[in-house]
Amino acid sequence: MSARKPAIExxxxxxxxxxxxxxxDVSMKIMPGxxxxxxxxxxxxxxxxxxxxxxxxxxxxGFLKINGFDKTHADAESRGFGMMFQGYALFPHMTVEQNIAFPLKVQKRPKSEIRDRVTDMIDLVGLSGHGHKRPSGLSGGQQQRVALARALAYEPPVLxxxxPFSALDKNLRGQMQDELRRIHAKMGTTFVFVxxxxSEALALSSRVAIFDQGKLQQLADPTTVYERPSTRFVAEFLGDINVLPAIFDGPVSKVGDFSVTLPEAPAASARHIAVRPEKLALQPESSQIGLPCVITDRIYMGAQSRLQLSSVADGSPLVIDIKTADLSSAAEPGHQIRVGWAAKDSLIF
Ligand SMILES: Nc1ncnc2c1ncn2[C@@H]1O[C@H](COP(=O)(O)OP(=O)(O)OP(=O)(O)O)[C@@H](O)[C@H]1O
Ligand SMILES: [Mg+2]
Known part of the structure; x- marks a missing residue:
């Protein structure tokens, strides 16, 4: 076990x-970095x-510890965290440059350092040429990048x-995500990111904390929350998932007439088997194994295509994602097919 103290507990x-x-009742330990x-x-x-x-x-x-010390009721300044609020909260009377320089001035950094750092940060967020403007002269996405630059400027240990990217278009968002990943790797800053x-959460994080209705539902690494969600809410929130009514009987359960081998013993409350669309496979036409379904729609999405299905046994809707190149022309609405999946890919709720 590491003897390191959590940055935040x-x-x-x-x-x-x-x-x-x-x-x-929210409890968690956030480790440095x-x-x-x-x-x-x-x-x-x-x-x-x-x-x-x-x-x-x-x-x-409850209680809040920072580096092992009780800070439950300590003021914001004494925590030394950098913060970027939802809604940016830029100083309206200051220019972009002055906004970014502000935390550095508060820390009484040397003038030349502040100037260089502000220039670097403006470059980093792609706002060269906008440094003299006031926030009111910027678009929402530009204001958001100024706020991000201001938060990053003084390199706090915890950010x-x-x-921070809610107002950015997809391309810019991707670029800023890459930047944040790079900054994180380079500086070892502890990030708490909302x-x-x-997909942003899964792509960026070392761990993801999933909240619903004021409660922490699951806290784990991205693969675990996606592949082994602890509740149906987490499973459904993290992506598309097929949820099928099932009858549980020992290590085997039934979805309609299709017997499914389970990866683990189901809880007494278990009623459903859930499978992500990309884990389903179309069975060969001659196969007698798999869940019989009728194709109700075929949607072209570029590299992938999605088939919408209806289970023959009880009409449950399903979706399955398949590489468009692998899809036979027979996979058309109205056709009956069978789908299967590996035992390890069944989630039980
Ligand atoms: N100052 C306040 N007074 C009363 N209720 C509040 C206040 N701030 C937040 N709430 C309520 O607390 C709950 C949680 O709000 P919070 O802002 O933390 O949600 P959030 O997860 O950040 O949502 P979003 O994704 O919309 O930003 C909401 O029901 C909200 O209405
Ligand atoms: Mg919020």
């Missing part, structure tokens, strides 16, 4: 706004949790970022 944290409970992402639907408590880590919202219940974009 939350112990049974809760937050009430009046009579409304926004967060309950981690890239931890908070993921969840709108209103699930991500910003609330981040604001409590930052010291901008009071903690109602809290609340949806998004409601599943």
């Amino acid at each position: 939350a112990i049974d944290i809760g937050k009430d706004y009046g009579t409304f409970t926004a967060l309950s 981690e890239f931890l992402t908070l993921l969840g639907p709108s209103g699930s408590g991500k910003t609330t949790f981040l604001m409590m880590l930052a010291g901008f919202e009071a903690v109602t219940r 809290l970022l609340d949806e 998004t409601h974009d599943q």
Whole structure:
């Protein structure tokens, strides 16, 4: 076991706004240098949790430790975290350059260092030539990049970022994600990053914390949360998934007449088998094995195509993703086919 202390430790944290409970019983350890992402639907408590880590919202219940010290009620400055808020909060009366220089000035860095650093950060976020403008003269995505540059400028040991790319188009978002990955690898900064974009969370993070309705649902590495989600909510939130009613009987269960070997013993409450669309395979036409389905639609998506299916046994809808090049012309609406999947790919809920 590593003797390193967590950069941040939350112990049974809760937050009430009046009579409304926004967060309950959130515990987690964030290790130095981690890239931890908070993921969840709108209103699930991500910003609330981040604001409590930052010291901008009071903690109602529980404890918060920073580098091993109790900081539950410490003020924001004493935590030394960099923060980028949802909604940017740029200083409207300052230019782009002055906004980015602000945290460096507060830290009384030498003038020449501040100038160089501001130029570097403006380059980094692709805003060369905009340094003299006020925020009101920038687009939403440009303002967001200024806020990101300001948060990154003084290289804090911990950076809290609340949806830093939400206003950016797909290409720019991809570029900024690459930058953030590079900065993380180079500087060893601890990132706590909020998004409601599943693929962004999986692509960037060392671990993902999934929130729903103010509760932490699962905290694990990207592969685990995607491949072995602990609840049906997590499975459905992280991507498309086929959820099929099943009858459980020992190590084998039945979806309609199709017997499915299970990867683990089901809980007594188990009612469904779930499989991701890319884990399903079309069985050869002559095969008698697999779940019989009728194709209801075929959707071209470029390299991949998606078949929408209806289970013959009970009409359950399914989707299956297949490389377009592998799809036979017989895979047309109205045709009956069979689909199968590996035992390890069954999730039980
Ligand atoms: N100041 C406040 N007063 C009362 N309720 C609040 C306050 N701030 C947040 N809430 C409520 O707490 C819950 C969690 O809000 P929060 O902003 O943490 O969600 P979020 O996960 O960040 O959502 P989003 O993805 O939309 O940003 C919501 O139901 C919200 O309405
Ligand atoms: Mg939020």
